[in-house]
Amino acid sequence: xxxxxxxxxxxxxxxxxxxxxxxxxxxxxxxxxxxxxxxxxxxxxxxxxxxxxxxxxxxxxxxxxxxxxxxxxxxxxxxxxxxxxxxxxxxxxxxxxxxxxxxxxxxxxxxxxxxxxxxxxxxxxxxxxxxxxxxxxxxxxxxxxxxxxxxxxxxxxxxxxxxxxxxxxxxxxxxxxxxxxxxxxxxxxxxxxxxxxxxxxxxxxxxxxxxxxxxxxxxxxxxxxxxxxxxxxxxxxxxxxxxxxxxxxxxxxxxxxxxxxxxxxxxxxxxxxxxxxxxxxxxxxxxxxxxxxxxxxxxxxxxxxxxxxxxxxxxxxxxxxxxxxxxxxxxxxxxxxxxxxxxxxxxxxxxxxxxxxxxxxxxxx
Ligand SMILES: Cc1ncc(C[n+]2csc(CCOP(=O)(O)OP(=O)(O)O)c2C)c(N)n1
Ligand SMILES: [Mg+2]
Numbered sequence: 001x002x003x004x005x006x007x008x009x010x011x012x013x014x015x016x017x018x019x020x021x022x023x024x025x026x027x028x029x030x031x032x033x034x035x036x037x038x039x040x041x042x043x044x045x046x047x048x049x050x051x052x053x054x055x056x057x058x059x060x061x062x063x064x065x066x067x068x069x070x071x072x073x074x075x076x077x078x079x080x081x082x083x084x085x086x087x088x089x090x091x092x093x094x095x096x097x098x099x100x101x102x103x104x105x106x107x108x109x110x111x112x113x114x115x116x117x118x119x120x121x122x123x124x125x126x127x128x129x130x131x132x133x134x135x136x137x138x139x140x141x142x143x144x145x146x147x148x149x150x151x152x153x154x155x156x157x158x159x160x161x162x163x164x165x166x167x168x169x170x171x172x173x174x175x176x177x178x179x180x181x182x183x184x185x186x187x188x189x190x191x192x193x194x195x196x197x198x199x200x201x202x203x204x205x206x207x208x209x210x211x212x213x214x215x216x217x218x219x220x221x222x223x224x225x226x227x228x229x230x231x232x233x234x235x236x237x238x239x240x241x242x243x244x245x246x247x248x249x250x251x252x253x254x255x256x257x258x259x260x261x262x263x264x265x266x267x268x269x270x271x272x273x274x275x276x277x278x279x280x281x282x283x284x285x286x287x288x289x290x291x292x293x294x295x296x297x298x299x300x301x302x303x304x305x306x307x308x309x310x311x312x313x314x315x316x317x318x319x320x321x322x323x324x325x326x327x328x329x330x331x332x333x334x335x336x337x338x339x340x341x342x343x344x345x346x347x348x349x350x351x352x353x354x355x356x357x358x359x360x361x362x363x364x365x
Contacts, residue, residue: 044312044315044317047250047308047311047312047317047318048312048317048318048322048326050088050089050092050249050250050253050308051305051308051309051312051318051326052326052329052330053084053088053091053111053112054084054085054088054249054304054305054308055305055326055327055330056111056117056330056333057080057084057087057088057107057108057111057112058081058084058305059327059330059331059334060107060111060117060120060121060334060337061079061080061081061107061108062081063334063338064077064079064107064124064138065079065284067124067338068284072125073124073125073138075137075138075139076104076137076138076139076153076283076284076285077124077138077283077284078104078105078138078139078282078283079105079107079278079280079281079283079284080105080106080107080108080109080278081278081279081280082213082276082277082278082279082280082299082300082303082304083105083108083211083213083246083276083277083278083304084108084249084304084305085246085247085248085249085252085276085304085307085308086108086181086209086211086246086252086274086276087108087109087111087112087181088108088112088249088252088253089249089250089251089252089253089255089256090112090179090181090207090209090252090253090256090272090274091109091112091113091114091179092112092253092256092257093253093256093257093259093260094113094177094179094256094260095176096114096146096147097147097174097176098147098176098177098178098179098260099147099148099149099162099165099166099169099176099177099178099179100113100146100147100148100149100178100179100180100181101149101150101152101158101159101161101162101165101178101179101180101181102141102148102149102150102151102152102158102180102181103151103152103155103158103181103182103183104138104139104151104152104153105183105211105278106139106141106150106151106181107120107138107141109148109181110131110141110143110148110151113143113146113148114146115131115141115143115146115148116337117333117334117337118336118337118340118341119131119143120141120337121334121337121338121340121341122134122337122340122341122344123136123137123138123141124137124138124341125341125342125344126346127341127344127345127346128344128345128346128347129340129341129344129345130341130344131143133347133355134346134347135347135355136150136151138151139151139152139153140152140153147176149161149162149165155182155183155185155186155188155189155216156182156185156186156189156190156191156192156195157191158180158181158182159180159182159186159191159192159194159195159196159208160191160194160195161180162178162179162180162195162206162208163178163195163198163199163204163206165178166178166199166204166205166206167202167204169205170204170205175205175264176205177205177206177207177260177263177264178204178205178206178207179206179207179209180206180207180208180209181209181211182208182209182210182211183210183211183212183213183216184210184211184212184213184214184215184216184221184225184230185216185217185219186210187210187225187230187233188216188224188225193237195208196208196234196237196239196269196271197237199237199239199268199269200237200238200239200268200269201238203266203267203268203269204268204269205263205264205268205269206263206269207256207259207260207263207269207270207272208234208239208269208270208271208272209256209272209274210230210234210271210272210273210274211246211274211276212230212246212273212274212275212276213276213277213278214277215278215282215290215291217282217286218282218286218289218290219290220290229243230243230273231243231271231272231273234271234273235271238268239268239269239270239271240259240262240267240268240269240270240271241270241271241272241273242255242259242270242271242272242273243272243273243275244272244273244274244275245274245275246274246275246276246304247275247276247277247299247302247303247304247307248304248307248308249304249307249308250308252272252274255272256272259272277296277299279296279299279300279303309323
């Protein structure tokens with residue numbers, strides 16, 4: 001018997017209706033990592049948008065590498081290069097009312113969510129015009145107006161927050177979904193398992209997006225987990241779970257749309273294991289000596305940007321001029337973001353204690 005059959009939904013705060021066995025059935029029938037995601041039959045214009053969104057993240061981070069190497073920006077910087085299809089595909093499936101919770105590798109999530117490059121770059125510089133007022137830096141991008149509830153330096157730390165946001169939305173009778181990004185390393189943390197259990201038990205409207213890039217810092221997944229089929233393990237909590245090609249942005253979007261639809265229909269949390277790879281080291285400090293260079297090259301052959309570009313070229317949907325136009329637009333945008341950050345003010349020392357504790361008025365909002 002599947003472990004999913006042991007789940008007995010209990011009444012949780014704000015539970016609108018018992019969803020009974022819908023999610024369990026889906027979890028049982030769809031948990032296979034071989035689930036076919038139908039070809040994305042969407043138009044050229046949409047594919048262009050996907051391409052531009054991925055390129056924006058890639059070029060933004062390449063500029064961050066230059067700025068970091070010149071010691072213009074500092075602190076911890078974790079690059080998302082290679083994983084762009086995940087953020088872009090998933091964020092396409094969300095509405096502005098949905099919530100997003102992220103990790104410290106969140107530049108891509110923030111940009112895909114629509115936080116302007118200018119606000120993200122200013123945050124990298126620690127300037128007051130940054131999306132976190134310059135207080136957060138690379139790992140703590142935040143924008144409540146876009147329901148982007150932050151980067152988080154704690155592995156799996158975003159998961160309980162996402163469950164709380166989802167519960168709050170449901171108690172307020174909103175049909176929003178909360179999407180939580182996290183890495184494969186989260187499987188080694190109790191917070192993942194506690195959240196997965198509670199979210200499934202209470203049928204919370206949460207989309208759990210595991211970016212399985214096969215490594216947690218220098219430790220390969222197979223060196224710390226006895227069972228590396230993460231979708232299967234998530235399904236054991238009684239939730240719908242699929243493994244998806246995380247290098248194919250259209251496959252990611254299709255899967256995310258299907259999951260979001262299921263969540264809004266009341267079938268409880270859905271889990272996506274997006275199989276992906278980071279092309280760069282864990283962070284700017286990491287000499288990256290634990291991975292075989294041949295392995296990196298093999299994954300680069302499936303670069304999400306090339307994958308989409310090649311598909312579009314083969315369809316006659318994209319030519320060199322289109323690519324040059326998109327690249328030019330992004331270069332201008334990033335140049336502008338850097339110039340604006342350079343000119344933006346730093347927070348004056350006398351403001352240092354602001355936001356350290358909330359005033360009663362702030363706390364009530
Ligand atoms: C609770 C906790 N333990 C350890 C660390 C140190 N740490 C930072 S990143 C990381 C690896 C996490 O890997 P994964 O979740 O796969 O995400 P990825 O970096 O691959 O995107 C670790 C162990 C931490 N930040 N938080
Ligand atoms: Mg990882």
